Amino acid sequence: MKLRTLLFLLFAVSGAYAQTPIYQVSLQEQKLVVANPTFHIAEVLDLRPQQQTIGWVQRGMGNIRVPANLSGGVREGLGGWMQVQLPARPGSRPVLMRVHALRIGEHTKATSEKATADVDIDFVYQQPDGNYYVVQRYIEQEESKGLETTGRHDDNIVACLQRACTQLNVLDWAPRLSLAAPLTSEQVRYRGGRKPAAYDYPILTAAARPRGVYHTFLDFRNNKPTEAANLVVEKTTSANRPVADEVEAYLTTATGREPLRDVWGFSDGEQLYVLRQKRFYPLKRAGNDFTYVSWAAADPGAMSTAAVVGGLAGAAIAAATTQGNQQEYTLDMATGRVADFDYFDLLAQRDTALVVVYRRPGGSKAPLTVLLNGQELKTLPTNDFVLIPWTDKTRELNLCLQNAESGCYSFIPMFGTTTYVELKARAEGDTPALEYVPVKEGEYYVKKMRRR
Template sequence: MKTVLAILSAALLMQTAAAQDPVYDKNTDTSSPRKTVSLKKYGYNDPRLEKVTAIEVLPVQWDTTRLGFVQVGLANKKIEARPATSHRHFLQDYINNQYGTQLKPGGAHLLWAVKDLRINEKTFAMNERGYARLKADAYISADGQQYTLIAAFDTIVMRNGMEVTSRHDENIARVIHLLLKTSLDEGLPLLETTIASLPKEAVISSQLSALRMPILEDQFYMEGVYMSYEEFKANKPSITAFHAEKTKKEFSLYTLDDQNNKVPINNAWGFCTKAELYKIDNNNIVPLEKSGNGFIISKYLEDAQRRNKAIFMNAVFGGVTGAAIAAGATQVYLVRSVPYITKQQPEATALDMLTGELTL
């Protein structure tokens, strides 16, 4: 019964390119600075859209509050970037406006399960660079009932310049059009063949179930060391008794054997101590904060929202080890997991809930 209700709820959230958009009551809370991102109509089109009847968005983003963090002021302080409308309608409203008039009856149905949409910017020595990342599973259907997965899309677009803050909307439009192009390239030829498919309800159920994991739903975090992202998601650290130390060169974790000898813990994904979560990134300790169905690096959240207090204290372990945690809480991290961005990498602000790596 719960599954049926979840499917029905998700179906109600989905909008079709021909549907009437509901009125959204904008958030009037101005207690903290933020940038609002709006999308208008841009110069994107594709003649193949005459073979498409509908483009539907299933919003399954882990972060339902923000699009990421952008810079303001001479000190390049990071503030939240939020969509101008509810995340449930933000992309669908844009797609309706951008592509709706190009769609024709009797064509294919596209379904985009949008897992993540993030923007980011960073200042370098000679320029600024803006980023937009879109993750989505693209499906196609001949009848709007049975759908086939055609692409697992994950792309970052970039823009260089001296002022990129005002161009994030264009970056988003650009990466969405790349998703459209990929969907048409991969999907339209399949309609002329016999392909395996799933009912729309099964697609929705599968996408929603991916948001469910114990680390998000359990009441308490289990103390210990996570040796993999899978252990973190399951809230089941494989090493539950551990110690930490800090030398001049590095931070390390270890256990004790029966003779009380130190046994190093190598290649740990992260750990939990005193009900606080940390990811280990390049020998640095990154404090994480739950937000929505995911995790933000603690330093980017306002004090009122932050549960993890390590950013203000150095006594989680005490002494120099505690100082290492406090230092990690204020450090800037980069997104190093994207193979085609080896220079001028974006600043990491969150946890990629699909891979466990740091992301925009």
């Protein structure tokens, strides 16, 4: 009886965490120590492409994934904290701190956990001519290990900020400012240098969202569902899936109820839903886009408007690394693509495709030269990579190895995403080759290289 009661209490605690809408990371107990600071933080600007969360933490006995955010947000919460830590002093120079990325994560192993923080910031100074100049950019990462690491995210974030501010304080600003390109007040405040144009899609601007079924993404974006008076919506109840707010939908007929399938989503007249893995999930407005939370599956991009590539090997890797966790997804209203938040640091802009060519350690140590459309791109040593922003939507991207009879790979990249290509030469005597690899695999190895 006692054992049964104990198990009940353990699951009750896990269930309580599961209902927590968002975990708040607070910096209030943290201190930033910069000796004799020569600058102060006038303002913090949030230039992140996704500003709803800063990642995920694992809560409860079952390590249930819960979205996390910075207490007070980045602009006001982090900004207020930075201004307290680095206030204006006589003679100190006012700078803007721009946040390009701020993300935390947790990884569980058999006997321990690891908490990570990735911080990408730069510092901008206004000169007497009225223009702004970037003094320096810092990309920092910190990790900590232990049996329980959720409480260490504030330590990790501040460790990154501490290193960046300390380095900035001893930097010789004069040569940096003399070489930096001038930025206007608008350019400095928006990602990409200019304010994004407001979307005018009907689903974002219409006062009402009629009840009905969306057969395609365009039906959804145009706010034109097919009427479905016989639509029935029921909340899913399952002991194995206690967290995600999923529903099932049916169409009533003369012979009974038929599950709603082969559609994009539906509206019940108030809430919008998207179909994923045979269940529907509520969409939440997030700026010009929408987000939703569902369970990670073998193919996080299954809703993509483009074809999935990679073959059986790619599917096996994706299934092994993504199944069984909650995941937040963002629906891009310009393209209809769905992106896993975990990949946002490498996602390209909507008008750009990002291609990453990397070479893992092992095999011959001789550098190999990669050609892009016949022109030398980079000579890659082992354990290195190169990024290719691609903006031509009508021309194939052709990658080849210099002085190699084979080993070319040509394709039109998928815009708004990242494609990974591995330069494979991991054993002595192997014939070098360029091959597509699944996102999860490529992201894993490139992240390891970025941390060197």
